[in-house]
Amino acid sequence: EIVLTQSPATLSLSPGERATLSCRASQSVSSYLAWYQQKPGQAPRLLIYDASNRATGIPARFSGSGSGTDFTLTISSLEPEDFAVYYCQQRSNWPSFGQGTKLEIK
Amino acid sequence: EVQLVESGGGLVQPGGSLRLSCAASGFTFSSYAMHWVRQAPGKGLEYVSAISSNGGSTYYANSVKGRFTISRDNSKNTLYLQMGSLRAEDMAVYYCARGVTMVRGVILPDAFDIWGQGTMVTVSS
Numbered sequence: 001e002i003v004l005t006q007s008p009a010t011l012s013l014s015p016g017e018r019a020t021l022s023c024r025a026s027q028s029v030s031s032y033l034a035w036y037q038q039k040p041g042q043a044p045r046l047l048i049y050d051a052s053n054r055a056t057g058i059p060a061r062f063s064g065s066g067s068g069t070d071f072t073l074t075i076s077s078l079e080p081e082d083f084a085v086y087y088c089q090q091r092s093n094w095p096s097f098g099q100g101t102k103l104e105i106k
Numbered sequence: 107e108v109q110l111v112e113s114g115g116g117l118v119q120p121g122g123s124l125r126l127s128c129a130a131s132g133f134t135f136s137s138y139a140m141h142w143v144r145q146a147p148g149k150g151l152e153y154v155s156a157i158s159s160n161g162g163s164t165y166y167a168n169s170v171k172g173r174f175t176i177s178r179d180n181s182k183n184t185l186y187l188q189m190g191s192l193r194a195e196d197m198a199v200y201y202c203a204r205g206v207t208m209v210r211g212v213i214l215p216d217a218f219d220i221w222g223q224g225t226m227v228t229v230s231s
Contacts, residue, residue, distance in 0.1 A: 034217035036151075043201055043221035044143075044151065055219060087151055091215040094165065095141075097151040 002026055002090050004098035012106040019075040021101045023088035028068045032092040035064055035073045038100075039084045047086075048073065078103075108132035108220055110202050115225030122192050122229075128185040128202030128222055136160070136180040139205045139213050142187050144198035145224075154200070155187065159210045170196075192229045199224040 003026040013019055023033065031051040036044035046055040048064035051071060061076040075082055083105050088098040114126040128140070142154040155176040156165040164176050175188040185202050201224045205216035 032215070043224055044218075045221070046206070046217060046219045049206055049217040049219075089151070089217065091217055094167075094215055095153040097153070099150050 002029060002093050002096050004088050004090060004096060006086075006088055006098035006101045008101060009099075010102045010104060012104050013078055014106045015078050015080055017078050019073075019078055019082070019103060021073040021075075021086055021103070023066075023071040023073070023098050025069045025071075025090055025092075029090040029092035031067050032090055033064075033066065033071050034089045034091065035062075036087045036089065037082075037084045038087065044087060075103075080105075110204065110220055110222035112200065112202055112222040112225040115200065115227045117228045117230065118192055119231050120193060120229055123188070123190045124192065124227060126187040126189065126200055126202075126225055126227070128187075130183045130185065130204075133204070133220075135178075135183040137208050137210060139207075139209065139216065140178060140185045141203045141205060141216070141218060142176065142185075143201045143203055143218070143221075144196075145201070146195075146198040149198075152198070156205075156213045157185070158213045162211060163213050165213055189227070192227075194229050197227060197229045199226050 005024045007022045033051050035048040038044045052064045063074045085100045109131045111129045141156045157176045173191045177186045202222045203218035204220040206219045
């Protein structure tokens with residue numbers, strides 16, 4: 001099983017700031033990495049797939065990068081609605097998820 | 107509107123059974139593999155099971171293998187998860203999800219672009 005480790009566990013920032021979230025895989029997943037946003041009481045929402053492709057309807061302030069074992073989700077300028085939990089997920093093998101990063105308002 | 111709606115969750119005793127359903131609308135259900143993902147209270151996401159577009163191939167996580175059965179009825183645009191020998195650690199919100207990749211007849215490890223709202227399964231005596 002491929003283990004995904006996300007850092008930091010919690011990120012405290014203010015609206016308008018830039019957010020950088022990391023995901024590291026225990027072995028190479030090529031570019032087969034996705035990012036999701038989840039708000040309390042809601043289902044996850046796909047943001048990025050295959051490392052850098054924005055899903056339909058996702059604002060341009062969300063971007064993904066990386067390949068192999070190290071990946072980054074960047075939110076260029078935080079909006080109030082961006083504060084949520086973010087998960088990475090690999091599909092190089094049967095899917096697994098990271099443990100999540102909570103993005104909270106500072 | 108593309109939509110997935112789960113139902114069938116509830117309270118069940120340890121060792122009991124439950125069947126979840128996921129009704130799809132707004133897309134060609136028979137063209138997509140479908141998946142179940144669960145989330146224990148306050149915890150992260152766990153991949154549970156998958157089924158190919160025609161139902162011919164299935165996958166189960168080790169944690170549920172031999173106890174859960176995934177199936178689908180393409181004539182009813184509905185996905186199912188039959189859960190048996192339920193344990194406390196199966197307690198979670200269960201989500202059905204559509205794979206990003208439209209592929210017929212096989213299951214590919216995939217990302218998930220459409221999710222249902224989830225249905226809660228509580229395992230307790």
